[in-house]
Amino acid sequence: MAIEIRPLQKGDEASLLEALNAHRGGCVQQGHALSSEELAWFLAHPSGTRTLLAWEEKEIVGHLSAARHTMWMKGRQVLFAELLGGFVAISHRARLGKRGLFARLCREFFSEQGIDGDFIYYGWPTREEWRLGRKLLAYETIRTQVALTLSVGNAAEGLPAEVELMERFDHQARWLWDRCAAKFGASAIRDEGFLNHRFVERPGYDYENFGVRDDDGVLRGYAVFRKGQWGEETKGLICDWLVPTDEPEVGRLLLRALEAHGRTQGVQQLFCLLPEWSPWFDSFQRAGFLATDAERMWIARTSARRFDVFWLRTQWFSTLADTLIV
Incomplete structure (x- = not known):
């Protein structure tokens, strides 16, 4: 038929x-x-x-x-x-x-x-999915994903006063992304339309969006948290992270907020994916995060040889925001 x-x-x-x-x-x-x-x-x-x-x-x-x-x-x-x-x-x-x-x-x-x-097709398959699909989908491996994980302590520290829980993103999200994007070879454009659809309007998924603003109310950095599954375990997933690298104090405040919120949600571990070339990858480790196997592959089919998987590995600012699996 x-x-x-x-x-x-x-x-x-x-x-x-x-x-x-x-x-x-x-x-x-x-x-x-x-x-x-x-x-x-x-x-x-x-x-x-x-x-x-x-x-x-x-x-x-x-x-x-x-x-x-x-x-x-x-x-x-x-x-x-x-x-x-x-x-x-x-x-x-x-x-x-x-x-x-x-x-x-x-x-x-x-x-x-x-x-x-x-221009580029990509995905984050498990190893089993990767083995089954690589011949038919003809993709190449960017890398085996490396996760950053932090065991959540038992201290009773609350949310820092400088950190707010944002109901929605506004036009300042694009301002913040513009500040950061000069350091990226490639990145999803993070504006209010993308972020609200991804982290506010998704049915059946609960995200908490934490932000830090200056005295004039300008957004200086944000992090997105979700209690969810990764593999067989429930973790505190850091679904997005956007902080200029010259704002280390903003990063420290957001990490304190994420750890405090993780404790209130009953998770034992925070989990994050960041590109290894990003200065934040090292900053997270200095804050106590451990680098470990994320048990997922990162694959791509590219339509231009000069933007091959080696270029993507060292230029693409990618977080869990770039996938709909969490």
């Missing part, structure tokens, strides 16, 4: 939701049934999404999706797209090689990669 592969169209949402929950694959699904609100949130991503569906008559038998992020890279604005997995129905898994349905989905999906489309 002929299979039609085409992009998601208006009116497909109910069928996609049913298929995702039947096969538990892709989008923002993390081992749980996806709600219509979560799917709508994903499809409303500020920089857009890309979803390909394989239809057999009136049934979705295959799917592949990505969330786009507006990036600033070497003085120009481009799109990176985070691969969020997919599925192929059991009836079509007999041939998962280069002639199978998933391979067809991949070839179609990546056919529009380039400067006028998705």
Whole structure:
């Protein structure tokens, strides 16, 4: 029976939701049934999404999706797209090689990669996902992710008075990112639209956004906390960190706030991902964080040789904000 592969169209949402929950694959699904609100949130991503569906008559038998992020890279604005997995129905898994349905989905999906489309595709697979997908997705490894972890003490210290819990981000988030971005070769543009969608409006996920302002009310740095799963354990996830490197006191205040909040949330450990070239990677270790294996790979398909995985490893300012898995 002929299979039609085409992009998601208006009116497909109910069928996609049913298929995702039947096969538990892709989008923002993390081992749980996806709600219509979560799917709508994903499809409303500020920089857009890309979803390909394989239809057999009136049934979705295959799917592949990505969330786009507006990036600033070497003085120009481009799109990176985070691969969020997919599925192929059991009836079509007999041939998962280069002639199978998933391979067809991949070839179609990546056919529009380039400067006028998705400049770089990337993902954060587990080692098992990495082994299964590397041949069909033809990605390269940027690095094995290195985590920074801190055991939360038992001291009763509260939130520093200089740190506020922000309900939403405003236009000052972009000002802060502009201050920091000169040090980055590549970075997702952190403005109020991106940050509020990611950390305020996401259904089913609770984030706490901590900020430090100066006497004039200008945002000098922020950190995002979420109590959530990483691997088999519940941790205090530092989902984003944006502080100018010449503001060490702001960094110290935010770390004190994160540790204090972690204690109130009952977590035993703070967990953070930062690029190893960032001065904050060393600063966190001086504050007591330990560098350890994050048990995830960081992979990419790049459309330009000069922006290969070696360049990305040393130039891309990436945190947990760049992935929808937490």
